[in-house]
Amino acid sequence: MAGRSPLPTGHRHIRTGATHGLLHTWQSWGMARTLLTDDLLARIHDRAAHHDAENTFPHEDLADLADAGYLRAFVPEDMGGSGFTLQEVASEQQRLAAAAPATALAVNMHLVVTGLAAALHRTGDATTDFILRDAAAGEVYAFGNSEAGNDWVMFDSRTRAEPDGEGGYRYWGTKIFTSLSPVWTRLATFGRDDSDPENPLLVHGVVTREGTESRGDWDTLGMRATRSESTVLAGAHAPAARVYRRLAPGPNSDPFTFALFTTFEVLLAAVYTGIGARGLELAAQAVQRRTSMRTGASYAVDPDIRWKIADAALLQDSSVLQVRALARDVDEGYPHGARWFAQVVGLKVRAVENARAVVDIAFRVSGGAGYSAGNELSRLYRDVLAGIFHPSDEESAHATVASSILGPLP
Template identity: 70%
Template structure:
């Protein structure tokens, strides 16, 4: 692997700020400035276009490191990396429709991922947002997007909506809109349990125009094996898994440190690192953590090397996200158990990780959707 973009010194600085951003429920502007200066927002941009030219595997590794330092900062920038990453995955396969995203990122544009909608459990396979075609090939979008990370700073929004021009053959139209376009309202409504610094506010679109040259995909409503959908799922699920795997990595470190620091009167003042029950819990957490890290790296490498998993690609992608999130939740729980009551404090790092890791259960694909995807792959669709 090439030298990491993020130095240990930078990660230590970012870690030192994380608690403050969480407590104040504010966006990590200083973190973003430092990451931008390090070239991190250009990680996926090819060298010849002005970027670092990192692979998905390399970016996933960096996201694990960043998430171990500051989960909310990592999750926020993750959405920019998802959009630029899917553009890079497409480009690697000869598809140039999203090359403009890579050029935008090289110029310093910050991308947000504006697809989630309240009450839409079909996620990317349908939309409550209206996409109305215009005579010049542009589209106007009207709808409400939730969980729009990077809300205070994004300059470009990757979004989609439903075109019902032909009611018998509705289309899902994917496009990019600019922050300064008329009809965009970003609400100040982010006050949640964890991942607070992501500032993933609601974005309301009212007739927002996407120019024709920024309308990049029209797909039939419903599941699709189109390259765009594969690239989106690959970037989103693997990078999301990397973030939560990074949380697990840090939890193991904190659990180990607490086990060496805490002493037991029952055992004559020896540290808990010598207690068989504590040793078992730390070992079990490390076993789970090690297994998930290997899986994230392996699947990212398969994407980079254009491995053909055929119809099993989507089960593998949704599966790694579920395993990473559930694994991280388990690891954080074990770390809390070995760290004692002091770790329950709301201002402590481990307590913050406990709140942050819970956010993973709400990201697509959730457990129900993932199990349906895997069941369909192995058992076929449900009979109607």
């Protein structure tokens, strides 16, 4: 898939004496453009603990991000946005996740929808251009596809899509993990049209809040501020102009599917890589601060502690480089061929598992203070666990990778 190359590399402004000691986490990831200033990230970071404790949505964060133009990051410049590449947005998402993981994961869903639309737009496919125009006008997109017990994920659906007789559809069903539930104004969703039993179709379209209901059932271990409530679709309507794909159930090679999976998996990997970055930084701060009563020396010079910190850094560095490289490959249309899906699902699994391992090491070297519910490291430990529930899970990823090497099962 063609796309313009990233801008020349170079460091953005790097804040000395950064608030909360987040100098390394919030500095440039090697990209030339940014919408997220250090001051903005500091404000978002300061609010994260409150929203986690109170299980509330970070309305102020979303307002600040909208004011910064972040919800228009993927929108082409000639349509009123910044025209960021996937690599640029992935870099920004790592920085945002280091400041507030739940805020980053919530806005990730809006970015996935607008990002896939931008990817199709770059190929000359205008079927989702209305999404980009919506985003430019200030609409907030949610991603309403996940369903309880649906291990086909995007290749089948329990939701009914009923034709309205005019080319549009009404949807009936329940979607889970709908991030941005309190604030979304547009929902990208899909369901199954069985009106022709010989030719069932998966119908992808966009609905408004009319004909939907959020259940208010989000009370979780981590990622609490995402407010990813279940959404009931009770006749929610996508008119013909907002139905952008009708596909047969099962795997397919439609460019929409490629754009969706690459954008979704890369940006998820970016969020969890950002959590790892913050975990590593907190670990370094903790061991530099702690002193052994037995030796009188800083834990930062203890050889066992240094080994653990190095282990964490080795994992973190690999995730940063992999996210950057695969995002660039998507932007530049690198010919991974039949192994594209194996590459992106593998990236997501590795990034999540690396982030979990990094945060676990940070916990081990930081002492008992991290076990306090109000400690930031405790919040990261809970937030990073959410990564195992996002598609693709380990089982699905292993099946995809095995098939890409050994061929499909007979």
